[in-house]
Amino acid sequence: MRPRIVYVHGCGPKPRADLLRAQWDRALFGRDADGTSHLAYWAPLRHPEPLPDRLNDPLEGRPGAVSEAEAEEEAETPAPPPLEDPARFVARTAADAAREAEAAGARAGAEGGPAVAEGPLGGWLRDMAYLAEALALAEERRPGPGEEPLPRALPLPRPARTSLFRLLVRYVFEDVHAYFFGGAGPAVRQVVADALDAAEAARRADGGGPLVVVGHSLGSIVAYEVLAERGQRADLFVTLGSPLGITEVQDCLAAPPAVPPGVALWLNASDARDLVALDHTLRPDYAPPGRVTDLLVGNGSANHHGACEYLSNPLVRDPVRRVFSRIA
Template identity: 55%
Template sequence: MTDTPASPAQRPTVVYVHGIGNKVRPELLKSQWDQALFGKDMGDASRMAYWASLRYETPLPDFRSDPLDGGPDSAAERVGPHGAEDPEEFILHTLGEAHFEAGERSGESPPGSVPEDTLTGWLRDMVYLADTLAESGHDEGPGQGEEPLLEVLPLPRPARRAALRLLVQLTFKDVYAYFFGGDGPAIRDVLKKALDGLDGGPLVVVGHSLGSVVAYEVLAELRREVQLLVTVGSPLAITEVQDRLARPPAVPSGVLTWRNASDLRDLVALDHTLRPEYAPADRITDLLVTNDSENHHNITQYLANRHVSEPVQRLFH
């Protein structure tokens, strides 16, 4: 007796939701995620909820790496003079830029002061942790009797700080625009459209960075059955982010299993456990994984980790 092939209605689909910053064109981005997660292009078995075009006029060139993945040249270029500021000055500049952009997009005047209930606490924690990590490597090597310190990024110290501050700056600006700049509904609509027309087979949703927030809010609203929700490098455990969610933290009712993975050095995650706040806790597995990209937030490194990839791959076999 032979196994009966699965009908199209039974085949699983994975829907990706990308994170912060500009990206390459959507078809290429989907293929890159497919290759990292499955080792091959998945064709119509995967979809990308591509929202970068709502915030960035043109995609990145095909062969340019995402500047948010780190790198001394792109970091120094994008951060510019802010990289030399002390943490509090950097925070003020980043807040000012986020407020101005939010005001432009919403059609309102930028606020004159920062409300206490915004994301400023998270921003402050990110900045100080970024500077701490940037200082946590010996450029000259340990002296006699000293233990080698963690080499956080394989870059000279000024470039490490620039790379980490770039991640902080652009993360905060995109998250701020999502919650305060009027971009949230349109970004969520992109994911809703990607979920439309699926054939009813097992559904996997993978959200990275801010994409995990988008995935969470859409699934909580739609209550759609999801066999597996995967979040990587997610800020959903951050109190300031939870305070801005449309609904109190809880596992979306349709999500059967939720795996949340982060690297301890990932500034965007910052808090790494969802289970204490998102009930029922038995549906969530929090995982600490290794992401050895230059800023420990890179999506390819997360998707290629076996603790992330193997549960997804099993549903497609």
């Protein structure tokens, strides 16, 4: 018997599938998972071109979209240019998502989604945007009297950090909106269902070892909905940086919040500074609460949302490894 694990990634463009799966394997196990891991790779449905191998995923919390040279230049600027007001950012992002949903609806011959700024996800977008602004300001390190000068590029100066945070907010909101209102949901869920089917077939062929499902960000929503609909058995369900605790997201779920019937244990991990997981506790909302464990963990990525940072945290990594060690 061999255990199986299914990864469901989050928002934004991603590296090619085999590279992304290898990155998650190494973060979780410190090595390749020896063919026991499966990736539900839905990114091409929203972002047709994968990230170049040499480019870090900016939503992993690395300064991928902000070059080191730009960061150093901004660090040397005595008075950085004024940032876009968060309210304007919210309105612009909401309008862009609404137009995309309407276009998707028109292509499908259906009516477009609601006006996002006033719709069910608008409050979440606003809260994420304002928290991003607060974090960028609060985490800007300033040398005190007598302290040595700080490195120029690390941590990123406030304009670069704000840019990184808002990139996260924009991609997450736009992809979640497309999932619920832009017609992307069925196709994304099918990718996850196919990955679960492949893992289940391999698991049975190997003698019926345990199954672990890991969902990050929007991937946690998709994995949750597929598991809830199918009732498929999973020995451990792990959600990372998940927005499933957000009221606006819960209101969009196909069924009332509850632990999927086939899930034996659910581990939900988030960083208190993660913009996406504004509500860090799922246990009160997803019955029976005895099967849900909420953990606040440290995520050292620059935006505190990086999947690999979550996977390598001992509080996340060790329970998964214990499940795998049953068949070691």
